[in-house]
Amino acid sequence: MLKRKLKIALPSTGKFLFGSGFAGMLVIGWFIFPMVLYKSEPQPIQFSHKVHTGEQAGMACEDCHVISDDGRFLGIPAVAKCAECHSSPIGESANEKSLVENYIIPNKEIPWHIYSRQPDNAYFSHASHVRLAHLKCEECHGPIGESARLKVYQVNRISGYSRDIWGENISGIPSHPWEGMKMDRCVHCHEKNGRRDGCIECHK
């Protein structure tokens, strides 16, 4: 009797295999595939935005990430900018020591991995968005100014771009409004704000 009941409860081999294939592929697609797709690469040194923007230093984003008078965004500051305060080590951390000895003293630029690097054919003007549209840095970059450590840089093995372009979630659905830097996000924001732009506005 028990044997008969068990026989009824268990699915047939065919159904079991179908389900196994289905479930296995879901596991591969949702969990294993991202691990294979992205490769972690360490940043050359660690950096704390929090230390710089907090009470200790009290700096604003634009103190280092400058938009020049002619509208060009200078991006990550040059090592000369760091040298203004770090000409000698502040504290005894290994990162501080590396910054001064490996980059500031030999006046060598730090080979940062850029989380937001876009293809060459995509033009983005920080000046237009910050000065004309009055967007705040956090609206696109999230609370990065409060981060104590740089997050791990993950590079897409196929496209060669950072994981931050697609977004943290492999589904492409952002968990936070600032996640992802794909074109659909630009389009969505422009549509929301009543901008009607042609291709040539961003693709030269």
Added chain:
Amino acid sequence: MNITRRNILKLIGGSAVGFFLTPLPYKVLDDSSIWTQNWSLTPPLPQGPVSIKYSNCTLCAAGCGVKAKCVNGIPCQLIGIPRHPIDNGALCARGLAGHHLVNHPLRVALPQKFLHKSPDSAMEPISFQTAVNEIASQIQKSNGAIAVFDQQPGRITSEIYFEFLNQLSNGIYATHPSREDATLSTLHEMIDKNNAKLGYDFENTQLIVSFGAPLLDDWGIPGRMRKIFGKRKESGLKLIQIESCQSRTALQSDVWLPIKPDTEYFAALAIANVLIKENLVLLAALRQITDFEKLKHAALQFTPAQYSEITGIDFSIIRQTANKLAQSKSAIVLSGPNPGAGPFNNETEKAIASLNILIGSIGTDGGIVIRDLQKENKNHIARNWNAIQDHSIEVLFIDSVDSGYALPWNLIERKLQPQHTIISLSPYLNEIAAHADYILPSPAPYESLVEVPAHVTSNVNSFSVAVPLFAKPETVIEPENLFKLITQSVGMQLEIPTTEEAVKQKAEKIFSTKRGSVFSYSDGTTKPVSEFLSADDLCKKLFEGAAWSDKPNNSHHPFRFTLNIAAPKNVPKTTNSLVLIPQGWKVAVSSSSISPILSKLFQESELRENAGTISINPETATRYRLRSNDTALLETEEGKMNVRVKLNTSIQPGVILASVGPALNETNFSDATYNDVLSLCTISDHGTWRITQAKVSKI
């Protein structure tokens, strides 16, 4: 567990369903497409400081203002200048990609000589000095004419050509037969004892009757036309397009009159017929015409029914058109060469131009106005290519710039002596340059200083300067420097100024008149010439990026006209055979004049047809058992070629519209097997090639 073939299939099926419910396929597809951007063959964009430079486009005579965004000094993007007083800040598709042309695959970067006269002869490099010596020797011993074919008359370079030819007893200065100012130049020839430069006052007109002019397809100054027609609802402007095919302009017109091919002359006479018979001709106009009776005789030669039969337009519609012209507060009647099919013959041009005189539109606001009353040097009278005697030219220089309009090689060839020398100054190996003996390349667009005079259809004078955006290679030579070398070698005493000197002279002239104002490209401000401190100050502004435009002339000159209209001798016969009409797009009739990267317009989307394509009505296709995309053999008396068939209901049955567009990328024009549709066109006695009897059959 019982593993059977069916169970394995179920495992695969489950995996497949699961696969499409994961991001894996979509993400791999997205990443792969981005990966293709990083292939090693994809040219990397320059990185470096961004700067802005100002210049003017010289791809056609419109000379639109250009703002160039440069990276590391290299132009990466061209856009128009907002609020530009002449072009309204617009650039056409070809102008937007004008900076690609320095790297065009058909570019000739070294002086070259063709080894012998055959289409497949090879080119070999030659030094400028050797080429100049050989050409000078040819000029000295020539018995025939020495001609310069100027494709954009009115420039300082054109003046140099004049001066050079004036020193020769056998010099001919020739211009392109397709002229956007065809109606204006015909009127100019009709005016007795006057050298007034005329222009169209489109801004104030209420009605335009266009005989085939592609007004809304980059004709004239595209930005100007766009602005005028963009405001047509407010201004009340109406356009009547008389054209055999439903072109882009015909599609956007208020009334399209689908005329039988090559009967425009009769349509113009039919309108004149109504104007005369219904007493709609202005009395003042009648007094201005010295030979009105000749026109009357020509116009009244046919009955309304005959005109309808000849043109294919119901006479009641012709009557309506004539009445609209007579009743409109201001009106312009004009013709326009088709970029592919070329100009109308002289008689047609005269018939069209004379309608403007009959309705009194000359010298009135919204009509044809006087741009300038400056006297021209009589020695500088340009000759239309067709006016040159056949087999008379021994040495022919073909100017470096492009007119934007097609010209069949057959038409050039018939003017040449059997033993001739052709020197092309083109920076590209294009359809015409492939026939040259020497190619002495000029700088490509944006590589040299070029002056931009007022466009021939403009109602006000203007002047600006196209400053170079690229450094020119050392192996090219400006036309003025080439002619300096030639004159020295021939032993002529001729002072040839550099373009910079000529621009300074022009600036001094503008400054001395104190007329007009200067629009600055960088800040969009306008400053009257009277406020400039010196001619140098004005010149400096022009070099920085600015356009001078004069105020409208507003003078009303008492003209006398001699029309010289001849009565029609032959009525076109109705024929059952097919007629071939070449069709092109301004500045895109030659492969070298557009960026090869404009493939989205031509080779991929086919928004514009490539060379080697014909469009026919489905009815014609059925008659000849052709289907869309079939390869067919197109035959005329001049030759044959294989073409691809496209079907288009807007084309009249019996008409083959053959595209004179750029050839497919990587076409070799010096290849003996290369054939373009213009070589299949019959050149008429008038030097036109609009209509050719043709046959088509499926291969």
